[in-house]
Amino acid sequence: MDEAELIQYAQQGDLDAFNRLIQNYEHQVFNLAWRIMGDSDSAADATQEAFISAYRAIGRFRGGSFRSWMLRIVTNSCYDEMRWRKRRPAGSLEALFDDLGMPEPENPGDLIHKPEAPEAAMERAELSRAIQDCLNRLPDDFRVVAVLVDVQGYEYQEVAQAIGKPLGTVKSRLARARARLRECLQRYRELLPSTFRLEDESS
């Protein structure tokens, strides 16, 4: 059964068809939410909420790119989750890390990467945490655009639809996000690739 058929069945209230449909997007949606939210628990909540919202709204899906439609729902779900987390009293370990400005430790076992030496894997994980820390320090609107374009590789037009803003807003937010990230990453110079450091020093 292809995607169009699954969508049609899901629109008729078939929950199994919907579950089969979202299996193809589970990985993509969770990764997007993970980079926007900055921690695994929040990302899981945002992902679950996104799929529930998608199921409730799929009756209104009128064709076109299901991926773009899903992207918009996930982005909104992440914004909802961010608002929810801000209201939630701090107390969890993730909140403690957030308060201290520290990135949540990533479980290297969760990372998908090619087999490499333990030392290289550790460096890679540390660099990933450093980048995520800098992402977390960005304002929400900047972070969402930076993750969508630079981390997930979406086109500007698709991102503009996802966040419901004009193309110019996407360009502006992305440029400012990149400039801030560049500045933030200077704190982790020792973790940055040699090309990054060398070019910076020569400038």
Place this chain on the structure above:
Amino acid sequence: MNEMQVRKLSQRDLERLSAYLDGELNTKQTAQIEARLDREPLLRDALEELRQTARLLRSMPQVTPPRHFTLTPEMLKSHKSRYAYPALKLASALVAAAFVFVIGIDIFGAAKGSDEFAVNFTQRSIAEAPAMEVDVDEAEDMVAAEGEIEEVVGEAAEPLAESAAEAYEEDFAMEEGGVEHTQPPESEIPAEEMEEPQEIAPEEPTTIGKNVEGGDNEDETRADEGPWDGSVGVDAAPTMATTIEDEVGADDGEKQDNKWSFGQVEPISLLEIGLAILCIILISATLLVRVSSR
């Protein structure tokens, strides 16, 4: 550490460079920025910094989801409670604000009511004293137009009160000097004279107006000159009979109002109680939903 080049860029140049990096500029803009890149080293360095930053972000590894996110019918049912929380929170805030507003109105209204009573009482007291000394000529000036009586009496009250005070001081001085009181001690005043001014006291200002308008009561009003002459009230009584009845009626009304307010719960109090109960219920429901949803 060298200073970053992206910091030195204007916002417009930063956006142009960032979009150029992703191939999102049109042909004309691309040609413009490339021409500038050829001749501006600062722009070239800034572009390189942005490119490296974007490259780092794209190098971030993908993670495997900790679980599957397939939906169950139970999940769809419990999902509603999450949206109930903000709605309940908003409702609680609105009801609490309404409660505070009503309480404020109640307190402000009570304070204003007591102030009005104090003002009325003072005005009435001021009006009573001079009314017993005023003569008709003065009164005619005071009540030039109907409806201005309160204002005129108020204005006339000050000089008359002063004259009364002066008279009292003269009496006091005479007493000090061994001269006999022009006014008999209270114990020597006949009981009738003692009572009458007290009875007619509230109607005095109105009496003046009536007498002036009537014209034939000039002699009777002249009898008011003596501050302790109780005959004023008796003589003027027929002229102001209606007024007295009105006043008495008004007094009865006030008494009835007082009886009602003390005997029953006021509507505003009922509203306050209702809002307080509603507020407690909503806050409890909000907390319940918040706890149960996580």
